[in-house]
Amino acid sequence: MFLSKLDSISNALKLISDNQKLTEVEEIPIVEAHKRVLAEDIISFHDSPPFDKSAMDGFAVIAKDTFGASQSNPKTLKIIDSIGAGDFSDKSLTNEKAILIATGAPIPKGANAVLMKEFTTKNRDELTIYSQVTPGENVSPKSEDIKKGEKILSKNTFIRYQEMGLIASAGYDSVVVFKKPKVKLIVTGNELVDPTKEEIDKAKIINSNKYTIKAMAEDSGAIIQTTYVGDSFKEVKEAILDASNDYDVIITTGGTAISEGDVVLDVVDDIGEILFHGVSIRPGKPIGAGIVNEKMIFTFSGQPVAAMSQFDIFARKYLFEMQGRHFDFHITKRQSQLKIPSSLGRTDFVRAVSDDNYAKHVLNRGSGIIRSMVEANSYIIIDENDEGYQKGDIVDVIFFDSLLW
Ligand SMILES: Nc1nc2c(c(=O)[nH]1)N[C@H]1C(S)=C(S)[C@@H](COP(=O)(O)OP(=O)(O)OC[C@H]3O[C@@H](n4cnc5c(N)ncnc54)[C@H](O)[C@@H]3O)O[C@H]1N2
Numbered sequence: 001m002f003l004s005k006l007d008s009i010s011n012a013l014k015l016i017s018d019n020q021k022l023t024e025v026e027e028i029p030i031v032e033a034h035k036r037v038l039a040e041d042i043i044s045f046h047d048s049p050p051f052d053k054s055a056m057d058g059f060a061v062i063a064k065d066t067f068g069a070s071q072s073n074p075k076t077l078k079i080i081d082s083i084g085a086g087d088f089s090d091k092s093l094t095n096e097k098a099i100l101i102a103t104g105a106p107i108p109k110g111a112n113a114v115l116m117k118e119f120t121t122k123n124r125d126e127l128t129i130y131s132q133v134t135p136g137e138n139v140s141p142k143s144e145d146i147k148k149g150e151k152i153l154s155k156n157t158f159i160r161y162q163e164m165g166l167i168a169s170a171g172y173d174s175v176v177v178f179k180k181p182k183v184k185l186i187v188t189g190n191e192l193v194d195p196t197k198e199e200i201d202k203a204k205i206i207n208s209n210k211y212t213i214k215a216m217a218e219d220s221g222a223i224i225q226t227t228y229v230g231d232s233f234k235e236v237k238e239a240i241l242d243a244s245n246d247y248d249v250i251i252t253t254g255g256t257a258i259s260e261g262d263v264v265l266d267v268v269d270d271i272g273e274i275l276f277h278g279v280s281i282r283p284g285k286p287i288g289a290g291i292v293n294e295k296m297i298f299t300f301s302g303q304p305v306a307a308m309s310q311f312d313i314f315a316r317k318y319l320f321e322m323q324g325r326h327f328d329f330h331i332t333k334r335q336s337q338l339k340i341p342s343s344l345g346r347t348d349f350v351r352a353v354s355d356d357n358y359a360k361h362v363l364n365r366g367s368g369i370i371r372s373m374v375e376a377n378s379y380i381i382i383d384e385n386d387e388g389y390q391k392g393d394i395v396d397v398i399f400f401d402s403l404l405w
């Protein structure tokens with residue numbers, strides 16, 4: 001494998017999206033639906049609220065009976081009933097009468113407003129009122145939130161906590177959602193060891209990609225299993241073939257460049273089809289993607305920062321869209337606080353600390369500097385047609401947070 005001919009980022013993204021797949025759907029209890037994606041429209045079974053309801057603790061009244069009431073000019077009404085939450089009154093309110101009512105209880109017939117308790121005093125069934133209300137005041141009308149039969153959410157909506165409440169209020173105890181994609185992460189590298197507090201053998205490196213890529217896949221709605229193999233063609237081939245039987249997507253890290261031990265793309269070439277290998281980006285140039293056993297495989301660099309950026313640029317969208325969820329980069333403009341060099345013909349994803357106005361790139365841009373990703377909250381994007389930026393230039397910025405919505 002040689003990395004002399006590089007694809008453009010747009011071509012690489014197109015090759016991925018041309019091979020985009022969707023997961024199957026499943027019906028799950030609503031309580032488990034948080035962060036899933038709807039595979040059906042939600043049509044409400046109910047009105048919400050289901051009746052005109054009181055928005056305050058107080059007295060249901062006929063508004064006009066209260067007109068003119070004030071601290072200096074109190075009026076009196078007669079209390080004829082009381083309604084607690086979950087209760088109703090079958091009494092009809094007539095002039096000069098009031099019914100004690102709790103927040104959330106149904107407004108009784110005849111009443112058209114609720115006077116807050118604070119503006120009243122009570123002596124047995126005699127109510128003194130010190131304020132007036134207008135018709136409709138402190139009443140939440142029937143179906144002001146949701147109308148029965150109305151489409152309140154569309155297929156492909158991502159279910160956040162807000163949608164959980166809406167779907168439940170519409171009467172659904174279960175929903176049809178897209179299945180979570182199953183991802184297999186195969187970490188390769190003879191030099192890798194598990195995290196340990198003990199002294200590490202000479203030439204060994206702690207495997208951190210397992211943890212970053214796993215977390216990133218989970219953030220993107222996937223179920224992920226991880227495994228580790230050494231840099232041998234045979235081991236990598238077995239692991240990829242095995243994963244291609246049981247998983248929707250395979251991700252590998254390491255072995256993407258051109259040394260003897262960089263066998264991952266040779267394996268993909270042997271057992272499947274390489275879509276591309278090598279993209280004119282930095283970091284992450286040796287990224288590859290392919291199809292094995294009809295499954296998408298992303299081959300990420302071993303370098304920890306390159307692997308994270310490659311996930312953000314190439315894999316996140318694929319995983320989101322597999323679950324029926326639309327994904328776009330949310331690009332905003334900021335003023336660069338520093339000069340940033342780059343090369344024509346290459347798209348740079350420069351780690352930066354950005355705020356409401358400015359973006360300041362992290363100075364150590366090495367692909368192994370995990371702390372640079374921890375320090376940064378965003379990428380500055382340098383287009384392939386730009387040869388870097390001067391201090392004060394307006395630059396494109398993608399906040400890390402925005403990659404999750
Ligand atoms: N002659 C060339 N050499 C390299 C090129 C090139 O174009 N020509 N590209 C460079 C770039 S850019 C990158 S990125 C790396 C990609 O290398 P590999 O994907 O083959 O990764 P490795 O060699 O296996 O590892 C690189 C580096 O990362 C460490 N590593 C690997 N896996 C992990 C892990 N799971 N957790 C933490 N750290 C890991 C590894 O120990 C190495 O230090 O190639 C350049 N070379």
Ligand code: MOO
Pocket residue numbers: 281282283284285286301303306367
């Ligand atoms: O561009 Mo490589 O991805 O680490 O340096």
